[in-house]
Amino acid sequence: MPLPFPIERSDVAEVESLLGCDFGSDAQLRALCHEDSVDIQAAPGSGKTTLLVAKLAILARKWTSRSQGVCVLSHTNVARQEVEARLAKDAHGRRLLGHPHFIGTFQAFAHQYLALPFLRGSGREPRFIDDGHFAAAIRARPKAWHINNYLQNHPATADTLLTTLRFEGPDLTVGCEATLPQAGTPTGRAFRALKSAMADDGYFRFQDMFAYASRAIRDVPGLIDVVRNRFPCVFIDEMQDTDTLQHAFVTSIFGDETVVQRFGDQNQAIFHDVVDADAVTGFPRAGYIDLVQSRRFGTHIARAASTITVRAPQEIQGTVREPEKRHTIFAFEQGAIGQVLPAFGDLLFEEYPDGFPRGFVAKAVAGRKTGAGQNMPRHLGDYWPPFAAGHAGSQASFSNLADYARRAQMLLTEACDCAPAADAIWDGLLALAHRGNIAHGTPRLTKRGLLAALDAADPAAGLALRLVAHRLCFSVDSGDADAWPQTAQEIENALRLLMLAPPPQAFADFLAWVPDGAAAAVVGRSRQNIVRHVSDDRSVEIALSTIHGVKGETHSATLVLSTPSRRMFDLKEAIGPLTGTGDARRRERQTVARQLTLVFVGMTRPSQLLCLAMPLDHLEANEIAALEGNGWRVHTLRAG
Numbered sequence: 240m241p242l243p244f245p246i247e248r249s250d251v252a253e254v255e256s257l258l259g260c261d262f263g264s265d266a267q268l269r270a271l272c273h274e275d276s277v278d279i280q281a282a283p284g285s286g287k288t289t290l291l292v293a294k295l296a297i298l299a300r301k302w303t304s305r306s307q308g309v310c311v312l313s314h315t316n317v318a319r320q321e322v323e324a325r326l327a328k329d330a331h332g333r334r335l336l337g338h339p340h341f342i343g344t345f346q347a348f349a350h351q352y353l354a355l356p357f358l359r360g361s362g363r364e365p366r367f368i369d370d371g372h373f374a375a376a377i378r379a380r381p382k383a384w385h386i387n388n389y390l391q392n393h394p395a396t397a398d399t400l401l402t403t404l405r406f407e408g409p410d411l412t413v414g415c416e417a418t419l420p421q422a423g424t425p426t427g428r429a430f431r432a433l434k435s436a437m438a439d440d441g442y443f444r445f446q447d448m449f450a451y452a453s454r455a456i457r458d459v460p461g462l463i464d465v466v467r468n469r470f471p472c473v474f475i476d477e478m479q480d481t482d483t484l485q486h487a488f489v490t491s492i493f494g495d496e497t498v499v500q501r502f503g504d505q506n507q508a509i510f511h512d513v514v515d516a517d518a519v520t521g522f523p524r525a526g527y528i529d530l531v532q533s534r535r536f537g538t539h540i541a542r543a544a545s546t547i548t549v550r551a552p553q554e555i556q557g558t559v560r561e562p563e564k565r566h567t568i569f570a571f572e573q574g575a576i577g578q579v580l581p582a583f584g585d586l587l588f589e590e591y592p593d594g595f596p597r598g599f600v601a602k603a604v605a606g607r608k609t610g611a612g613q614n615m616p617r618h619l620g621d622y623w624p625p626f627a628a629g630h631a632g633s634q635a636s637f638s639n640l641a642d643y644a645r646r647a648q649m650l651l652t653e654a655c656d657c658a659p660a661a662d663a664i665w666d667g668l669l670a671l672a673h674r675g676n677i678a679h680g681t682p683r684l685t686k687r688g689l690l691a692a693l694d695a696a697d698p699a700a701g702l703a704l705r706l707v708a709h710r711l712c713f714s715v716d717s718g719d720a721d722a723w724p725q726t727a728q729e730i731e732n733a734l735r736l737l738m739l740a741p742p743p744q745a746f747a748d749f750l751a752w753v754p755d756g757a758a759a760a761v762v763g764r765s766r767q768n769i770v771r772h773v774s775d776d777r778s779v780e781i782a783l784s785t786i787h788g789v790k791g792e793t794h795s796a797t798l799v800l801s802t803p804s805r806r807m808f809d810l811k812e813a814i815g816p817l818t819g820t821g822d823a824r825r826r827e828r829q830t831v832a833r834q835l836t837l838v839f840v841g842m843t844r845p846s847q848l849l850c851l852a853m854p855l856d857h858l859e860a861n862e863i864a865a866l867e868g869n870g871w872r873v874h875t876l877r878a879g
């Protein structure tokens with residue numbers, strides 16, 4: 240069955256002008272206009288996300304049904320946010336952000352449409368669906384003698400066993416990520432009773448929701464038809480990171496009568512062990528559309544990246560850009576690691592002598608942000624000691640609202656932009672609302688949803704919360720110790736309207752005042768992940784991140800820093816493919832392939848300038864010559 244409406248050339252022209260894109264390439268146009276189920280295998284920067292957003296924007300213009308919607312599923316919240324943020328810029332696209340449509344993770348979908356209604360129908364009200372909460376609660380809970388005894392005898396796996404206890408499949412069988420004693424033994428029975436008791440108290444792990452979802456599908460006749468009818472078309476983003484559990488879930492729900500279009504890049508699968516996942520998910524299935532032309536970068540980066548397409552060898556085509564920037568490999572002596580970031584900063588000044596263009600972004604990324612070991616470099620912090628690993632994610636999360644308020648004001652002063660500051664305040668207020676159980680177990684309480692619920696309960700309360708958020712953002716005084724009791728009271732008064740029970744302790748703790756001493760460090764830490772390089776009258780900011788943290792991003796310039804995993808260094812492994820030297824079969828080893836995939840994601844972020852940094856002793860003379868022959872500049876950084 241095709242999409243409910245055909246996509247015409249005039250629709251394409253309209254979104255082209257709206258998004259400032261051109262879908263002139265055959266493959267992109269074919270993907271955009273395709274109306275049936277199809278897979279789209281897209282090289283980095285070939286416009287997978289842009290295409291998906293364009294397609295959704297076209298559907299949004301034509302969609303009239305109030306009972307059926309479009310469903311967009313992704314593996315991570317970051318991918319969801321990216322699609323939502325791009326859609327939000329278009330008045331029509333914004334309609335897809337609410338009922339009857341769904342944009343979210345597989346887990347949120349399983350939860351919202353299947354597991355939660357089923358749990359409620361069977362008299363179980365989840366209080367927390369969160370792996371972290373579950374782990375904290377189960378560690379603190381008094382346990383039966385058999386369990387304590389077993390944990391003491393298995394100290395190496397005790398915590399994993401306990402904190403990963405989960406329900407599996409429609410029979411809600413109990414499993415975990417360690418070895419669970421047999422169900423027939425007294426210890427095995429005690430562990431299963433413990434998991435059951437946690438569920439009775441309302442504590443669940445994310446994966447439990449897939450088990451309840453499959454139970455709901457099995458036990459509630461007609462449920463599957465309701466869901467299928469509700470979503471006639473489904474788009475799956477970042478398909479390469481979909482695991483077998485998520486895939487089984489989707490195929491069990493959406494049948495042949497649903498249009499399922501899957502977007503992904505096999506060569507960018509970095510989120511979990513997807514060793515055999517392709518075989519299971521069958522991505523990309525026969526007849527797929529292959530997008531090989533990157534709109535992000537030029538021919539040098541395309542050529543280099545093509546050599547490390549390990550899972551599905553691909554000749555990526557760049558967009559011809561002349562002249563290319565001086566793509567550089569910084570080869571440093573062990574004592575010169577501290578010179579890497581300054582050398583990258585200097586290169587940026589040289590390559591952009593007339594100033595940085597609008598929207599310029601420079602990032603330095605590495606596979607590893609923490610870790611021990613004898614061989615340097617061990618992790619990102621070795622390149623930049625002030626680096627704060629806990630703040631390497633794209634969004635900071637704090638344990639109290641006061642820190643969110645301080646972060647908002649920091650963003651406002653430093654970025655001179657209200658939007659990220661307001662986002663920080665609302666992130667904090669939503670985290671508070673979750674602790675007040677206002678979400679009633681829903682994993683995705685949005686700002687819009689919260690305000691709509693408040694407005695419906697009492698418009699004055701909705702207004703009060705908006706005003707507090709505004710004050711916290713713009714008035715420094717509202718976030719200080721004297722004003723806090725009043726601020727906290729106003730927030731609590733508003734949110735209490737939506738609470739079915741008195742606020743739990745976690746709510747009060749999150750709302751309580753936290754003195755500046757602790758928080759100053761919290762706020763400062765996010766700055767520690769930005770290197771400000773200054774020379775004469777110029778300066779440039781280089782943001783540090785993990786490679787996982789920049790997945791899907793486009794930068795102007797990216798520096799990939801070598802770090803190790805399992806006693807091998809990622810960039811050292813990449814040199815063989817990049818130079819065409821070494822044993823070609825080595826990359827087929829799982830551990831090597833994993834390293835190369837990570838490097839591939841890092842190397843395909845920049846639109847203009849790609850740099851790598853690695854120890855000099857990881858490079859042989861013939862490799863340096865080969866790299867230079869391939870158009871790289873090799874810049875040696877000497878100690879002393």
Ligand SMILES: Nc1ncnc2c1ncn2[C@@H]1O[C@H](COP(=O)(O)OP(=O)(O)OP(=O)(O)O)[C@@H](O)[C@H]1O
Binds near residue numbers: 285843
């Ligand atoms: N049709 C198009 N016209 C103009 N620019 C485009 C088009 N498609 C993509 N781009 C630009 O190319 C860059 C990469 O696009 P996008 O982020 O959609 O690629 P992607 O395939 O999702 O990347 P990744 O695989 O790395 O996640 C962006 O700067 C985007 O604006």
